Amino acid sequence: QLVESGGGSVQTGGSLRLPCSVSRGTYSTMCVGWFRQAAGKEREGLASTYPSTGNTWYVDSVKGRFTLSQDNVENTVYLEMNNLKPEDTAVYYCAARSLWNGCDTTWLKNPLVDESTNWGQGTQVTVS
Numbered sequence: 026q027l028v029e030s031g032g033g034s035v036q037t038g039g040s041l042r043l044p045c046s047v048s049r050g051t052y053s054t055m056c057v058g059w060f061r062q063a064a065g066k067e068r069e070g071l072a073s074t075y076p077s078t079g080n081t082w083y084v085d086s087v088k089g090r091f092t093l094s095q096d097n098v099e100n101t102v103y104l105e106m107n108n109l110k111p112e113d114t115a116v117y118y119c120a121a122r123s124l125w126n127g128c129d130t131t132w133l134k135n136p137l138v139d140e141s142t143n144w145g146q147g148t149q150v151t152v153s
Contacts, residue, residue: 029119032148035109041150043104045119052100053077056128059093059104060136061115061150068118070133074102075124082129109152119145 031043047057058073074081074093081093092105106113122132122142132139 027119027121027143027145029117029145029148032117032150034151034153037110037152039109039152040105040107041109043106043117043119043148043150045102045104045145047076047100047102047119047121049100051121052097054124055121056124056126056132057102057119057121058128058132058136059091059102060118060120060133061113062118062147063112063115066115068136070130070136072104073128073130073133075128076100076102077124080128082133084130084133106150109150111152113150113152115150116147117150118147 026048028046035041056075059071060068062068071087072083072093076095090108094103120142122139126139
């Protein structure tokens with residue numbers, strides 16, 4: 026089970042941090058990723074991590090602006106977003122899947138291929 030929070034409205038250039046709380050029983054064997062879907066557009070991957078090792082992957086479009094961090098005591102992965110732009114407006118989703126299916130950019134580029142992926146309910150981010 027995944028629970029996102031932290032969304033809201035922010036001005037251009039602002040920052041937000043989105044937490045994703047992962048069920049304790051699965052945290053150590055799962056990849057965790059952040060994705061977003063803007064109105065009328067396909068879901069796109071942003072960043073992913075294997076929390077047990079701290080390895081992270083980012084798509085080129087967010088490198089330098091978005092950063093993943095984690096709290097392995099609280100089983101939470103954070104997406105830190107800086108220098109936000111209006112085009113970052115979207116519903117942001119946290120997702121998790123078995124590490125055996127891969128945690129890297131292949132997952133980020135094909136977010137809906139793996140039907141075993143677990144998705145959170147999403148949180149709205151609006152940049153104006």
